[in-house]
Amino acid sequence: MNPKRCAACKYLRRKCPKDCIFSPYFPPSDPHKFACIHRIYGAGNVSKMLQQLPVQTRAEAVESLSFEAKCRVDDPVYGCVGIISLLQTQIQKTQTLLAKTQAEIAVAQTKHSQHTNLST
Amino acid sequence: MNPKRCAACKYLRRKCPKDCIFSPYFPPSDPHKFACIHRIYGAGNVSKMLQQLPVQTRAEAVESLSFEAKCRVDDPVYGCVGIISLLQTQIQKTQTLLAKTQAEIAVAQTKHSQHTNLST
Numbered sequence: 001m002n003p004k005r006c007a008a009c010k011y012l013r014r015k016c017p018k019d020c021i022f023s024p025y026f027p028p029s030d031p032h033k034f035a036c037i038h039r040i041y042g043a044g045n046v047s048k049m050l051q052q053l054p055v056q057t058r059a060e061a062v063e064s065l066s067f068e069a070k071c072r073v074d075d076p077v078y079g080c081v082g083i084i085s086l087l088q089t090q091i092q093k094t095q096t097l098l099a100k101t102q103a104e105i106a107v108a109q110t111k112h113s114q115h116t117n118l119s120t
Numbered sequence: 121m122n123p124k125r126c127a128a129c130k131y132l133r134r135k136c137p138k139d140c141i142f143s144p145y146f147p148p149s150d151p152h153k154f155a156c157i158h159r160i161y162g163a164g165n166v167s168k169m170l171q172q173l174p175v176q177t178r179a180e181a182v183e184s185l186s187f188e189a190k191c192r193v194d195d196p197v198y199g200c201v202g203i204i205s206l207l208q209t210q211i212q213k214t215q216t217l218l219a220k221t222q223a224e225i226a227v228a229q230t231k232h233s234q235h236t237n238l239s240t
Contacts, residue, residue: 040161040165040169041160041161041162041165042161042162042164042165044162045160045161045162045165049160049192049196052196053196053197057197060197060198061196061197061198063201064197064198064199064201064202065199067201068188068199068200068201072169076169076172076173076181077173077177077180077181077184078180078181078184079184079185079188080188080200080201080204081183081184081187081188081200082184083204084200084203084204084207087204087207087208087211088207090211091207091210091211091214094211094214094215094218095214097218098214098217098218098221101218101221101222101225102221104225105221105224105225105228108225108228108229108232109228111232112228112231112232112235115232115235115236116235
């Protein structure tokens with residue numbers, strides 16, 4: 001057993017090669033991260049996706065894939081699309097409240113100018 | 121060749137079985153939908169995910185998986201997490217605008233009541 005194996009190679013029960021594509025992004029301290037990604041995408045697909053990306057963007061890609069995988073494990077029907085729907089609802093509510101508040105301002109300003117005109 | 125094969129079986133170059141798990145959700149008219157899902161998740165993973173779900177939730181699961189896969193093809197680094205970030209920024213902007221507008225109302229109301237007190 002090699003205690004320096006990354007979480008991916010440990011999960012896949014293989015030797016961690018020097019040029020391991022997973023190693024920089026899956027430290028042995030966080031085994032759950034790779035387990036989630038593996039369950040949803042499969043190790044081969046993730047490896048393929050990472051290989052197609054420039055090295056400097058891979059860490060961010062792993063984070064977003066990991067986030068999506070965790071969402072899919074938590075919510076197998078909607079995944080992180082469920083979060084998108086919730087955020088869209090929140091935007092609509094806030095926009096409606098904003099429009100209502102802006103309308104209140106317009107009414108208050110009209111009343112104020114009428115009042116000013118009457119008192120002069 | 122069987123013209124009635126679903127898009128998944130056509131893509132996988134296999135016979136479409138009577139109880140095909142993909143067939144209800146991947147009509148032959150939309151081959152791109154399965155191609156995207158296959159590229160990101162792999163047919164085996166999608167089949168496994170669908171099998172673990174009650175039949176009545178599978179159509180929605182396919183739609184959300186399909187959406188996430190398309191986002192990942194379009195944006196290989198951020199996928200649909202990029203959309204979540206954009207929506208969160210939009211919510212913050214709208215909430216800031218709302219707070220500003222509500223503060224304007226408070227100021228206008230204070231001025232109005234001061235004006236009313238002075239003129240009575």
